Structure formats: C-alpha cells, structure tokens
Amino acid sequence: MSNQRFYYAQINAENKVVCKSDLSGEVTEPGMIAVTSLDEFQLGDLYENGQFITPEPEPEPELQP
C-alpha cells in the first residue's frame, strides 16, 4: 500500500466546501480542489478565485413555540 496521500476540498455548485478528503489516489472530478493540507480551509468555506473564504456566520433563528 502506497503511503502517498492526496488532499482535496470538495465543493458543490455554489462553490461551498462540503467535504474534506484524505485520499489514497488522485482524482480529477469537477469540484475536487487539490490542496496541500486539510488545515487550510473549513467545511462551509467558499472557494473563490483560488482562495478559501470563511463566510460570516448566519444569525440564529428564533425558536418556534
């Protein structure tokens, strides 16, 4: 088993990171962004112009009675 690892940020149609992957092989699917480390972005970040941007947190909704 090879020890080489491949790290990816998987984004959806809205360019939002929906998956952090540590894979055994290279993949070339659309939406798979190769990265050097899984620490350089977070789930929910937006991928824009080659950079990961953490969006502002959404306000908490009111509790329903």
Next chain:
Amino acid sequence: MPISNSPNLAALQSSIIAAVTAARDNVKAEVVAKATETQNAVSAEVAAKATATQTAINAEVAAKATATQTAVNAEVAAKATATQAAIAAKSAIKSINRGTTTLSGGSGSATIPAINMSKAWLKLSQRSNTATEYRVNSQNSNTIDAASATNYDIAGRIASSTSLSFSNQSIQLMNGSSTYGSPVVEWEVIEYV
C-alpha cells in the same frame, strides 16, 4: 756536504708534498662531487617512487572505497525493497480513503479514487458519536447500504466505485439547544487486497 742537506733535495721534497696534497684535494673534491650527485639522484628516484607508490595506493583505496560503497548501497537497496515487499505482502489493506462531509437538504456525497467495491468497507462516525462499522453485503452488490444506528440517523453507502453518498432521513443535528446545524459525517473506506 751530505746529500740530505742539499738545498735541491729540500726543494724537491716541497714540490713532491705540494703535488701530493693537490692530488689528494682533487680526489677528495671529485669524491665529494660524485657522492653529492649520487645522493641527489637517489633522493630524486626515491621521491619519484614514493610519489608513484602513494598515487597507486590512493587510487587503489579510492577504487576499493567506491566498490565497497556501491556494494553497500546495492545491498541496502535490495534489503529495503525486500522489506517493503514483505510488508506489502503481509498487509491485507490495499487503500484507505477518509474524509468529512457536510449534509445539506438531507443528503451529501464524496468522491474517492476507484476501488473494488466487493472488497471495501465503509466506516461511518458522526461527530460526538461512537463510530459504527459496516461491511459490504455478501452478494457484492454495487450499492451497499450502511445505515447507521447513531442518534442523528445518518446513512452512508458506497454508491459507486468512485463515490459515496450520505443521507439523514428524519433528524437534523441539533447544535446546542436553540439552533439546528448541518449534519456532519466522518467516513473511512478501507479497501482490502
């Protein structure tokens, strides 16, 4: 007048002594010169031979060092290859892929390198929950459900040889006590030889 007192004899003695002394000095000078010449020649020959011998020894040592280093390198490489092959032969695991996926609208997915689905396990764990393992079914079906029994009811399956899919059918992940967040599932696919 006795002959020993003759002035001619004294002069003759003096000239003989002078001639002998000169001859002796000449012989001495010649001997010294030849000795010096011989010494120089011997020294030069010895130095040349010493240099040649040293050069030959250096070349031989260098050649032997290179040969030894080459042999050691080859032996180390061969042993490393053999050890790696032995480790690979003993390992039953062909590949491991892992990740963390956010579900949205009740579903999520992940892309993986191509695997042999009939020899793969999908392991799911949800944050703050205990991991649960699931094995592929005995029919080697191409889509293998691995429903979790954790609190948040997230199911996962190997949807194809290159993709995983996840769903949460009824329960959203509660974030604290007042808001709901997106469910997050951590997964691992272990492919065996």
